[in-house]
Amino acid sequence: MHNLVWLVVLVAITYGVYCAERRGRRMVAVHVVLAAAILDGVLFPKGGGSNGIFLPVAKQSWIVLLPPALLAARWLAGQGRRFVMSPALAGLAAFLGWTLAETVAGFLGGHPSHYVLLESKPVVTLGLTAVLVAGTSAEELTARSGIRALAWAAAPFALLVVGATEAKFVTSQSFGLFHGVETGTMGSDVATLFATIGVLALAVALASPRGQRAVILPGLVLIAAPAFTGQRASLLAVAAAIVLVLLAALFGAGRVLRVTGREAGAVVLAVGLLLGGTAIASAASGGISLSGSRITQSFTSQGKQDSASSRINQWQVASKLAVQEPVTGHGLGTTYHYVELVKDAPDNYVESDLTHDIFLDELLRGGLVAVLLLVVAFGSAIACGFAAYRRSSGPLLAALAGAAAAGLVGLLVRGSVESIFEKERLCPLMGLLFGLVHVAWTTHRHRLAVPSRGGLAVATPREELVAVSNGIGRV
Secondary structure, eight states, rough: HHHHHHHHHHHHHHHHHHHHHHHHOOHHHHHHHHHHHHHHHHOOSSSSSOOOSSBBBBBBBBGGGGHHHHHHHHTTTTOHHHHHHHHHHHHHHHHHHHHHHHHHHHHHTTTTTTHHHHHTTTTHTTTHHHHHHHOOHHHHHHTTHHHHHHHHHHHHHHHHHHHHHTTOOEEEEEEEEEEEEEESOOOHHHHHHHHHHHHHHHHHHSSSOOOTTTHHHHHHHTGGGGGGGGHHHHHHHHHHHHHHHHHHHHHHHOOSSOHHHHHHHHHHHHHHHHHHHHHHHHHTTTTOOGGGGGHHHHHHSHHHHHHHHHHHHHOOOOOOOOHHHHOOOOOOOEEEEEOOHHHHHHHOOEEESOOOOOHHHHHHHHHHHHHHHHHHHHHHHHHHHHHHHHHHHHHHHHHHHHHHHOOOOHHHHTTTTOOOTTTTTHOOOHHHHHHHHHHHHHHHHHHHHSEEETEEEEOOHHHHHHHHHSSSSSO
C-alpha cells in the first residue's frame, strides 16, 4: 500500500511539472529533482543511497524514476525539441554509454544483480538530469527563479540540520509517507549538495550588480554545511571548489566575479559568527577543544586512521583484481573481499563492490576504456565551463559556468577518496553541473553564429539568451 501511495505521489509530481512545462517554465523540473535529493539527504542522512523519500522496491529506490518521468512530462508538454550536442554532454554520453555496456557484462558475468543495478543508476540519475538542465534556457537559469531560488530554498533546511546537529537532537520515527526518518545529523552527501549549490549562489552574487547580491547570504550558509559532517571527503570537495571560485574572482579574465571591501568584511563577519556559534555550542555541551572539533576529527581521529588503513587494503586487493582484465574490466557488480581494520579489534573480512576511488572503481568495472572516458567526460565539461566563463557575453551565465566547472573539480577531488557514482543524491548534482556547463557553452557558440552587420554581432545578451532558448539546445 505504501508503494502505491508513493506511485500516486510520483504521478502527481509529474503532472505538476507537465503543467509548468506547458507554460514554458522548464526550471521547475530542475528544482524538483534537486529538491528530492536534498529532502532525502535531510531526512535520511546515513548511507549513500536513497532509503526513504521513495520507498525501495526490490532493494532499489524509486527516486531513479523521477528524472525520466519529468523528462517525459517535458516531451508530452511539447517542450522537447532538437538537441545540439556540446563537448561536455558528448563526453558524458560516451562515458554513460560504456557504463551500459558494463551493465550487460555484469549480468552476463553472473555478478549480484543488486550491485549491478545500483552501479548502473548514474545512466538515469546523472544522465537524464543533465539532459533536463541542458534543456533549460540560460535566461531561466540566471533569473531570480533559477539557481538563486534554489539557494534560498535550500538554506533554511541547512540551518535546521545544523541546529539539530549542534543540539544533538536525533529522531528515528515515521512521519506519514516517510518511514524510519533519521534526522539530527548532517550527512556528507547532503552537505556536498548544500555546499555546491552555495558555490553556485556565491558566484552569481559576485557577478551581480551592486544592490542585487543578497543571494550571498544563503550561499554562505550552504557553503558552511560540510563543516558539521566530520567527513573529510565533503570538506575537500567544497574547499577545492571555493579555491577555484576565489582564484577566478581575483585573477579571472575580465573579472566577471567582483567583491567589494564591504562584502569581504561581511564574509569575514559571517565566518566569525559561524565559528563563534559553534564554539558556544561546544562549550555548552562540555567545553571547547580544538582537537575535538569536527573538522579536526575528520582528519585525525582514530576512526579516520582506521578508515585510511582499511582503504589501503581495499586498493591493494582491488588493484590486483583489476589488472586481470585491464582493458575492458570485469563489468558492473564486481565484488571482492578485504580486511577492514579497527583498533583493538580482530580482523574483519568484508565483501564490497566499492573501492572508495572512482578511478579504481572504473578500472575494476570497465577497464582502461572506462577510466579514459571518465577523464574525457569530466575534462571536457570542466574545460567548457572555464572557457564559457572567460568568453561568455553575460556575467551571470559566465559565473554559473565557472562555478559549475569548479563544482565538478570538487566532486572529482571527493571521488578520488570516495566512490560517488553510487550515491543517488550526488548524481543529480553532477547532472546539474554538466547541464549548466552545456547551456553556457552552447549560448556562447550561438553568439558566434548570430548574424552580424559589418562583421559585428548585433544581438544583445538578452536576445542571445532568448534565441538559444527558442532555437538550439532544446530537450
